[in-house]
Amino acid sequence: MTNAARVELRHLDNLWVQVSGTYCNIECHHCFNNSGPRATTFGHMTLDAVTDAIEAASAQGVREIYFTGGEPFLNTHLLDMIANSLAVAPTTVLTNGMLISDRIADALEELSTAARYSLEIRVSLDGYTEEMNDAIRGAGVFRLAVAGAVRLARRNLLPIMTIVRTWDDADELATLGEFARVLTDAGCARPRIKVLPALPLGRELTRISGLRRDECVTDAMLDGFDRDLLMCSNSRLVTDRGVWACPLLVEQRDARLGTTLGDAVSSYELRHQTCVTCWRYGTICGNVSARIEGPDTVSAPEAR
């Protein structure tokens, strides 16, 4: 028995597609779904499977489509998947940026220019120096990721740079200011930065302590709460092994709701610590967060 609240899928606003499964070319210390070069929990999706998911979501009036993994650019059909997706909805690719060569950047620019809807590329980093970032994401990652972001920015495809908050609150403004400066100096003009909270999932679980593993979201916590801030009220994740309630819960068996989008419309019980994180921070996975808890973010501006 649990006293966890249940949340209905109000509308499929966001379709998440785990195009490359858990295959990734790097192995970050805090990866929420334990992705890596040898991580076979989930596999690559076929172009047909992704096309079917896009069509099903489009028929339901999907608002945005997100491609994730692992590292999406490891899927050799990714560009075709993006083209299909952009035909019906704005599309975002979550990537570590390392595989964005000039050829890939040219192709993305072409897709973006031809599309009616926005193509967003979100590049993940974890520090504004090679030392900070590579301690978490691996040797050489910073240099390659920034090079990929610069290739995009030079084509006016302004990447959203995401960074997991791994610094003290007191260092927030200095960190973000320095991050923007480093990106600009590297040639990534007009940096767009999105801060993510650290998630108590995957490898991060082994890095943190003091976690209350029995904590869940209760009905009382949802009293007066805007449920639209919870991913499971407006999103589903499609993988090569079925459909999950939330991209963050992909390792939780109870979060697998069906084989297809059509049969994954049931409500979901918020029994995981991650659900508490989503409740606390609000829709952290979208491009524009509805609410991010953190230190006071009202500051005097840096020069542009």
Next chain:
Amino acid sequence: MRFALIGGIYSNWRALETALSDIARRHVDAAFCLGDLGAFGPCPDRVFPLLQQAGVLCLQGNYDNALAGGLADCQCGYTDPRDNYFARLSYDYTFRNTSPAHKVWLGTLPTSQRLDVNGKRVLLCHGSPRKINEFLWESTTPDGFLAFLLADAGADVLCVTHTGIKWHRDLGDGRHVVNVGALGRPENDGTPRVWYTLLTIGDTVDVEFVPVDYDHDALAADMRAARLPGEFIETILSGWWTTCLEVLPQKERARGRF
């Protein structure tokens, strides 16, 4: 029938005055303001008598909702420190300089208006039918999603504002969605002009975006006198957005200078 639809005034009383003069010459059946009377610009109390004397029917925007409710911020949801800094300056200034009576009046405004015109069900609101502060940008609002919003709201024609950049989508089945744009600041296109919308519903639905060339130099002087940030004044003069950039999607952001 013909309607004038204005939105996002952001205290730009000079653009509002010019737009209302233009609207008066066009013999519309009614004029509606889709919300966000204050923000960004100078002397927020000046827009209220202009709207009331012209008989403009006003809806409540997120800014109006925040001012009326004494909320801590404008509810635009920024997380970027720079955007938040300017949003706070703007909100605090507008809150301080909006009279208590006007705040009360803002609190009385409806959040939506339904019209039945020639068999078309028209819905006017600020952000989206389901949320006062939901951004409906042209590049992130697909046809299928609009069809869902219209069906869900029971509407054939939906008119919104909130983003500050106009657009019109004809869904091809007699249904239309219009973002009416904003009078308060230029739409990140490098010109100082602002926009409102004429909606004509007869046998067909016709949408005309009307440019408003107003005395933006005089507004900039008002803003300097009110000690508003140079960044806001730069936007009024140049037409490029300098703040509130975080929420812009790729296409709308890439078109701008900053």
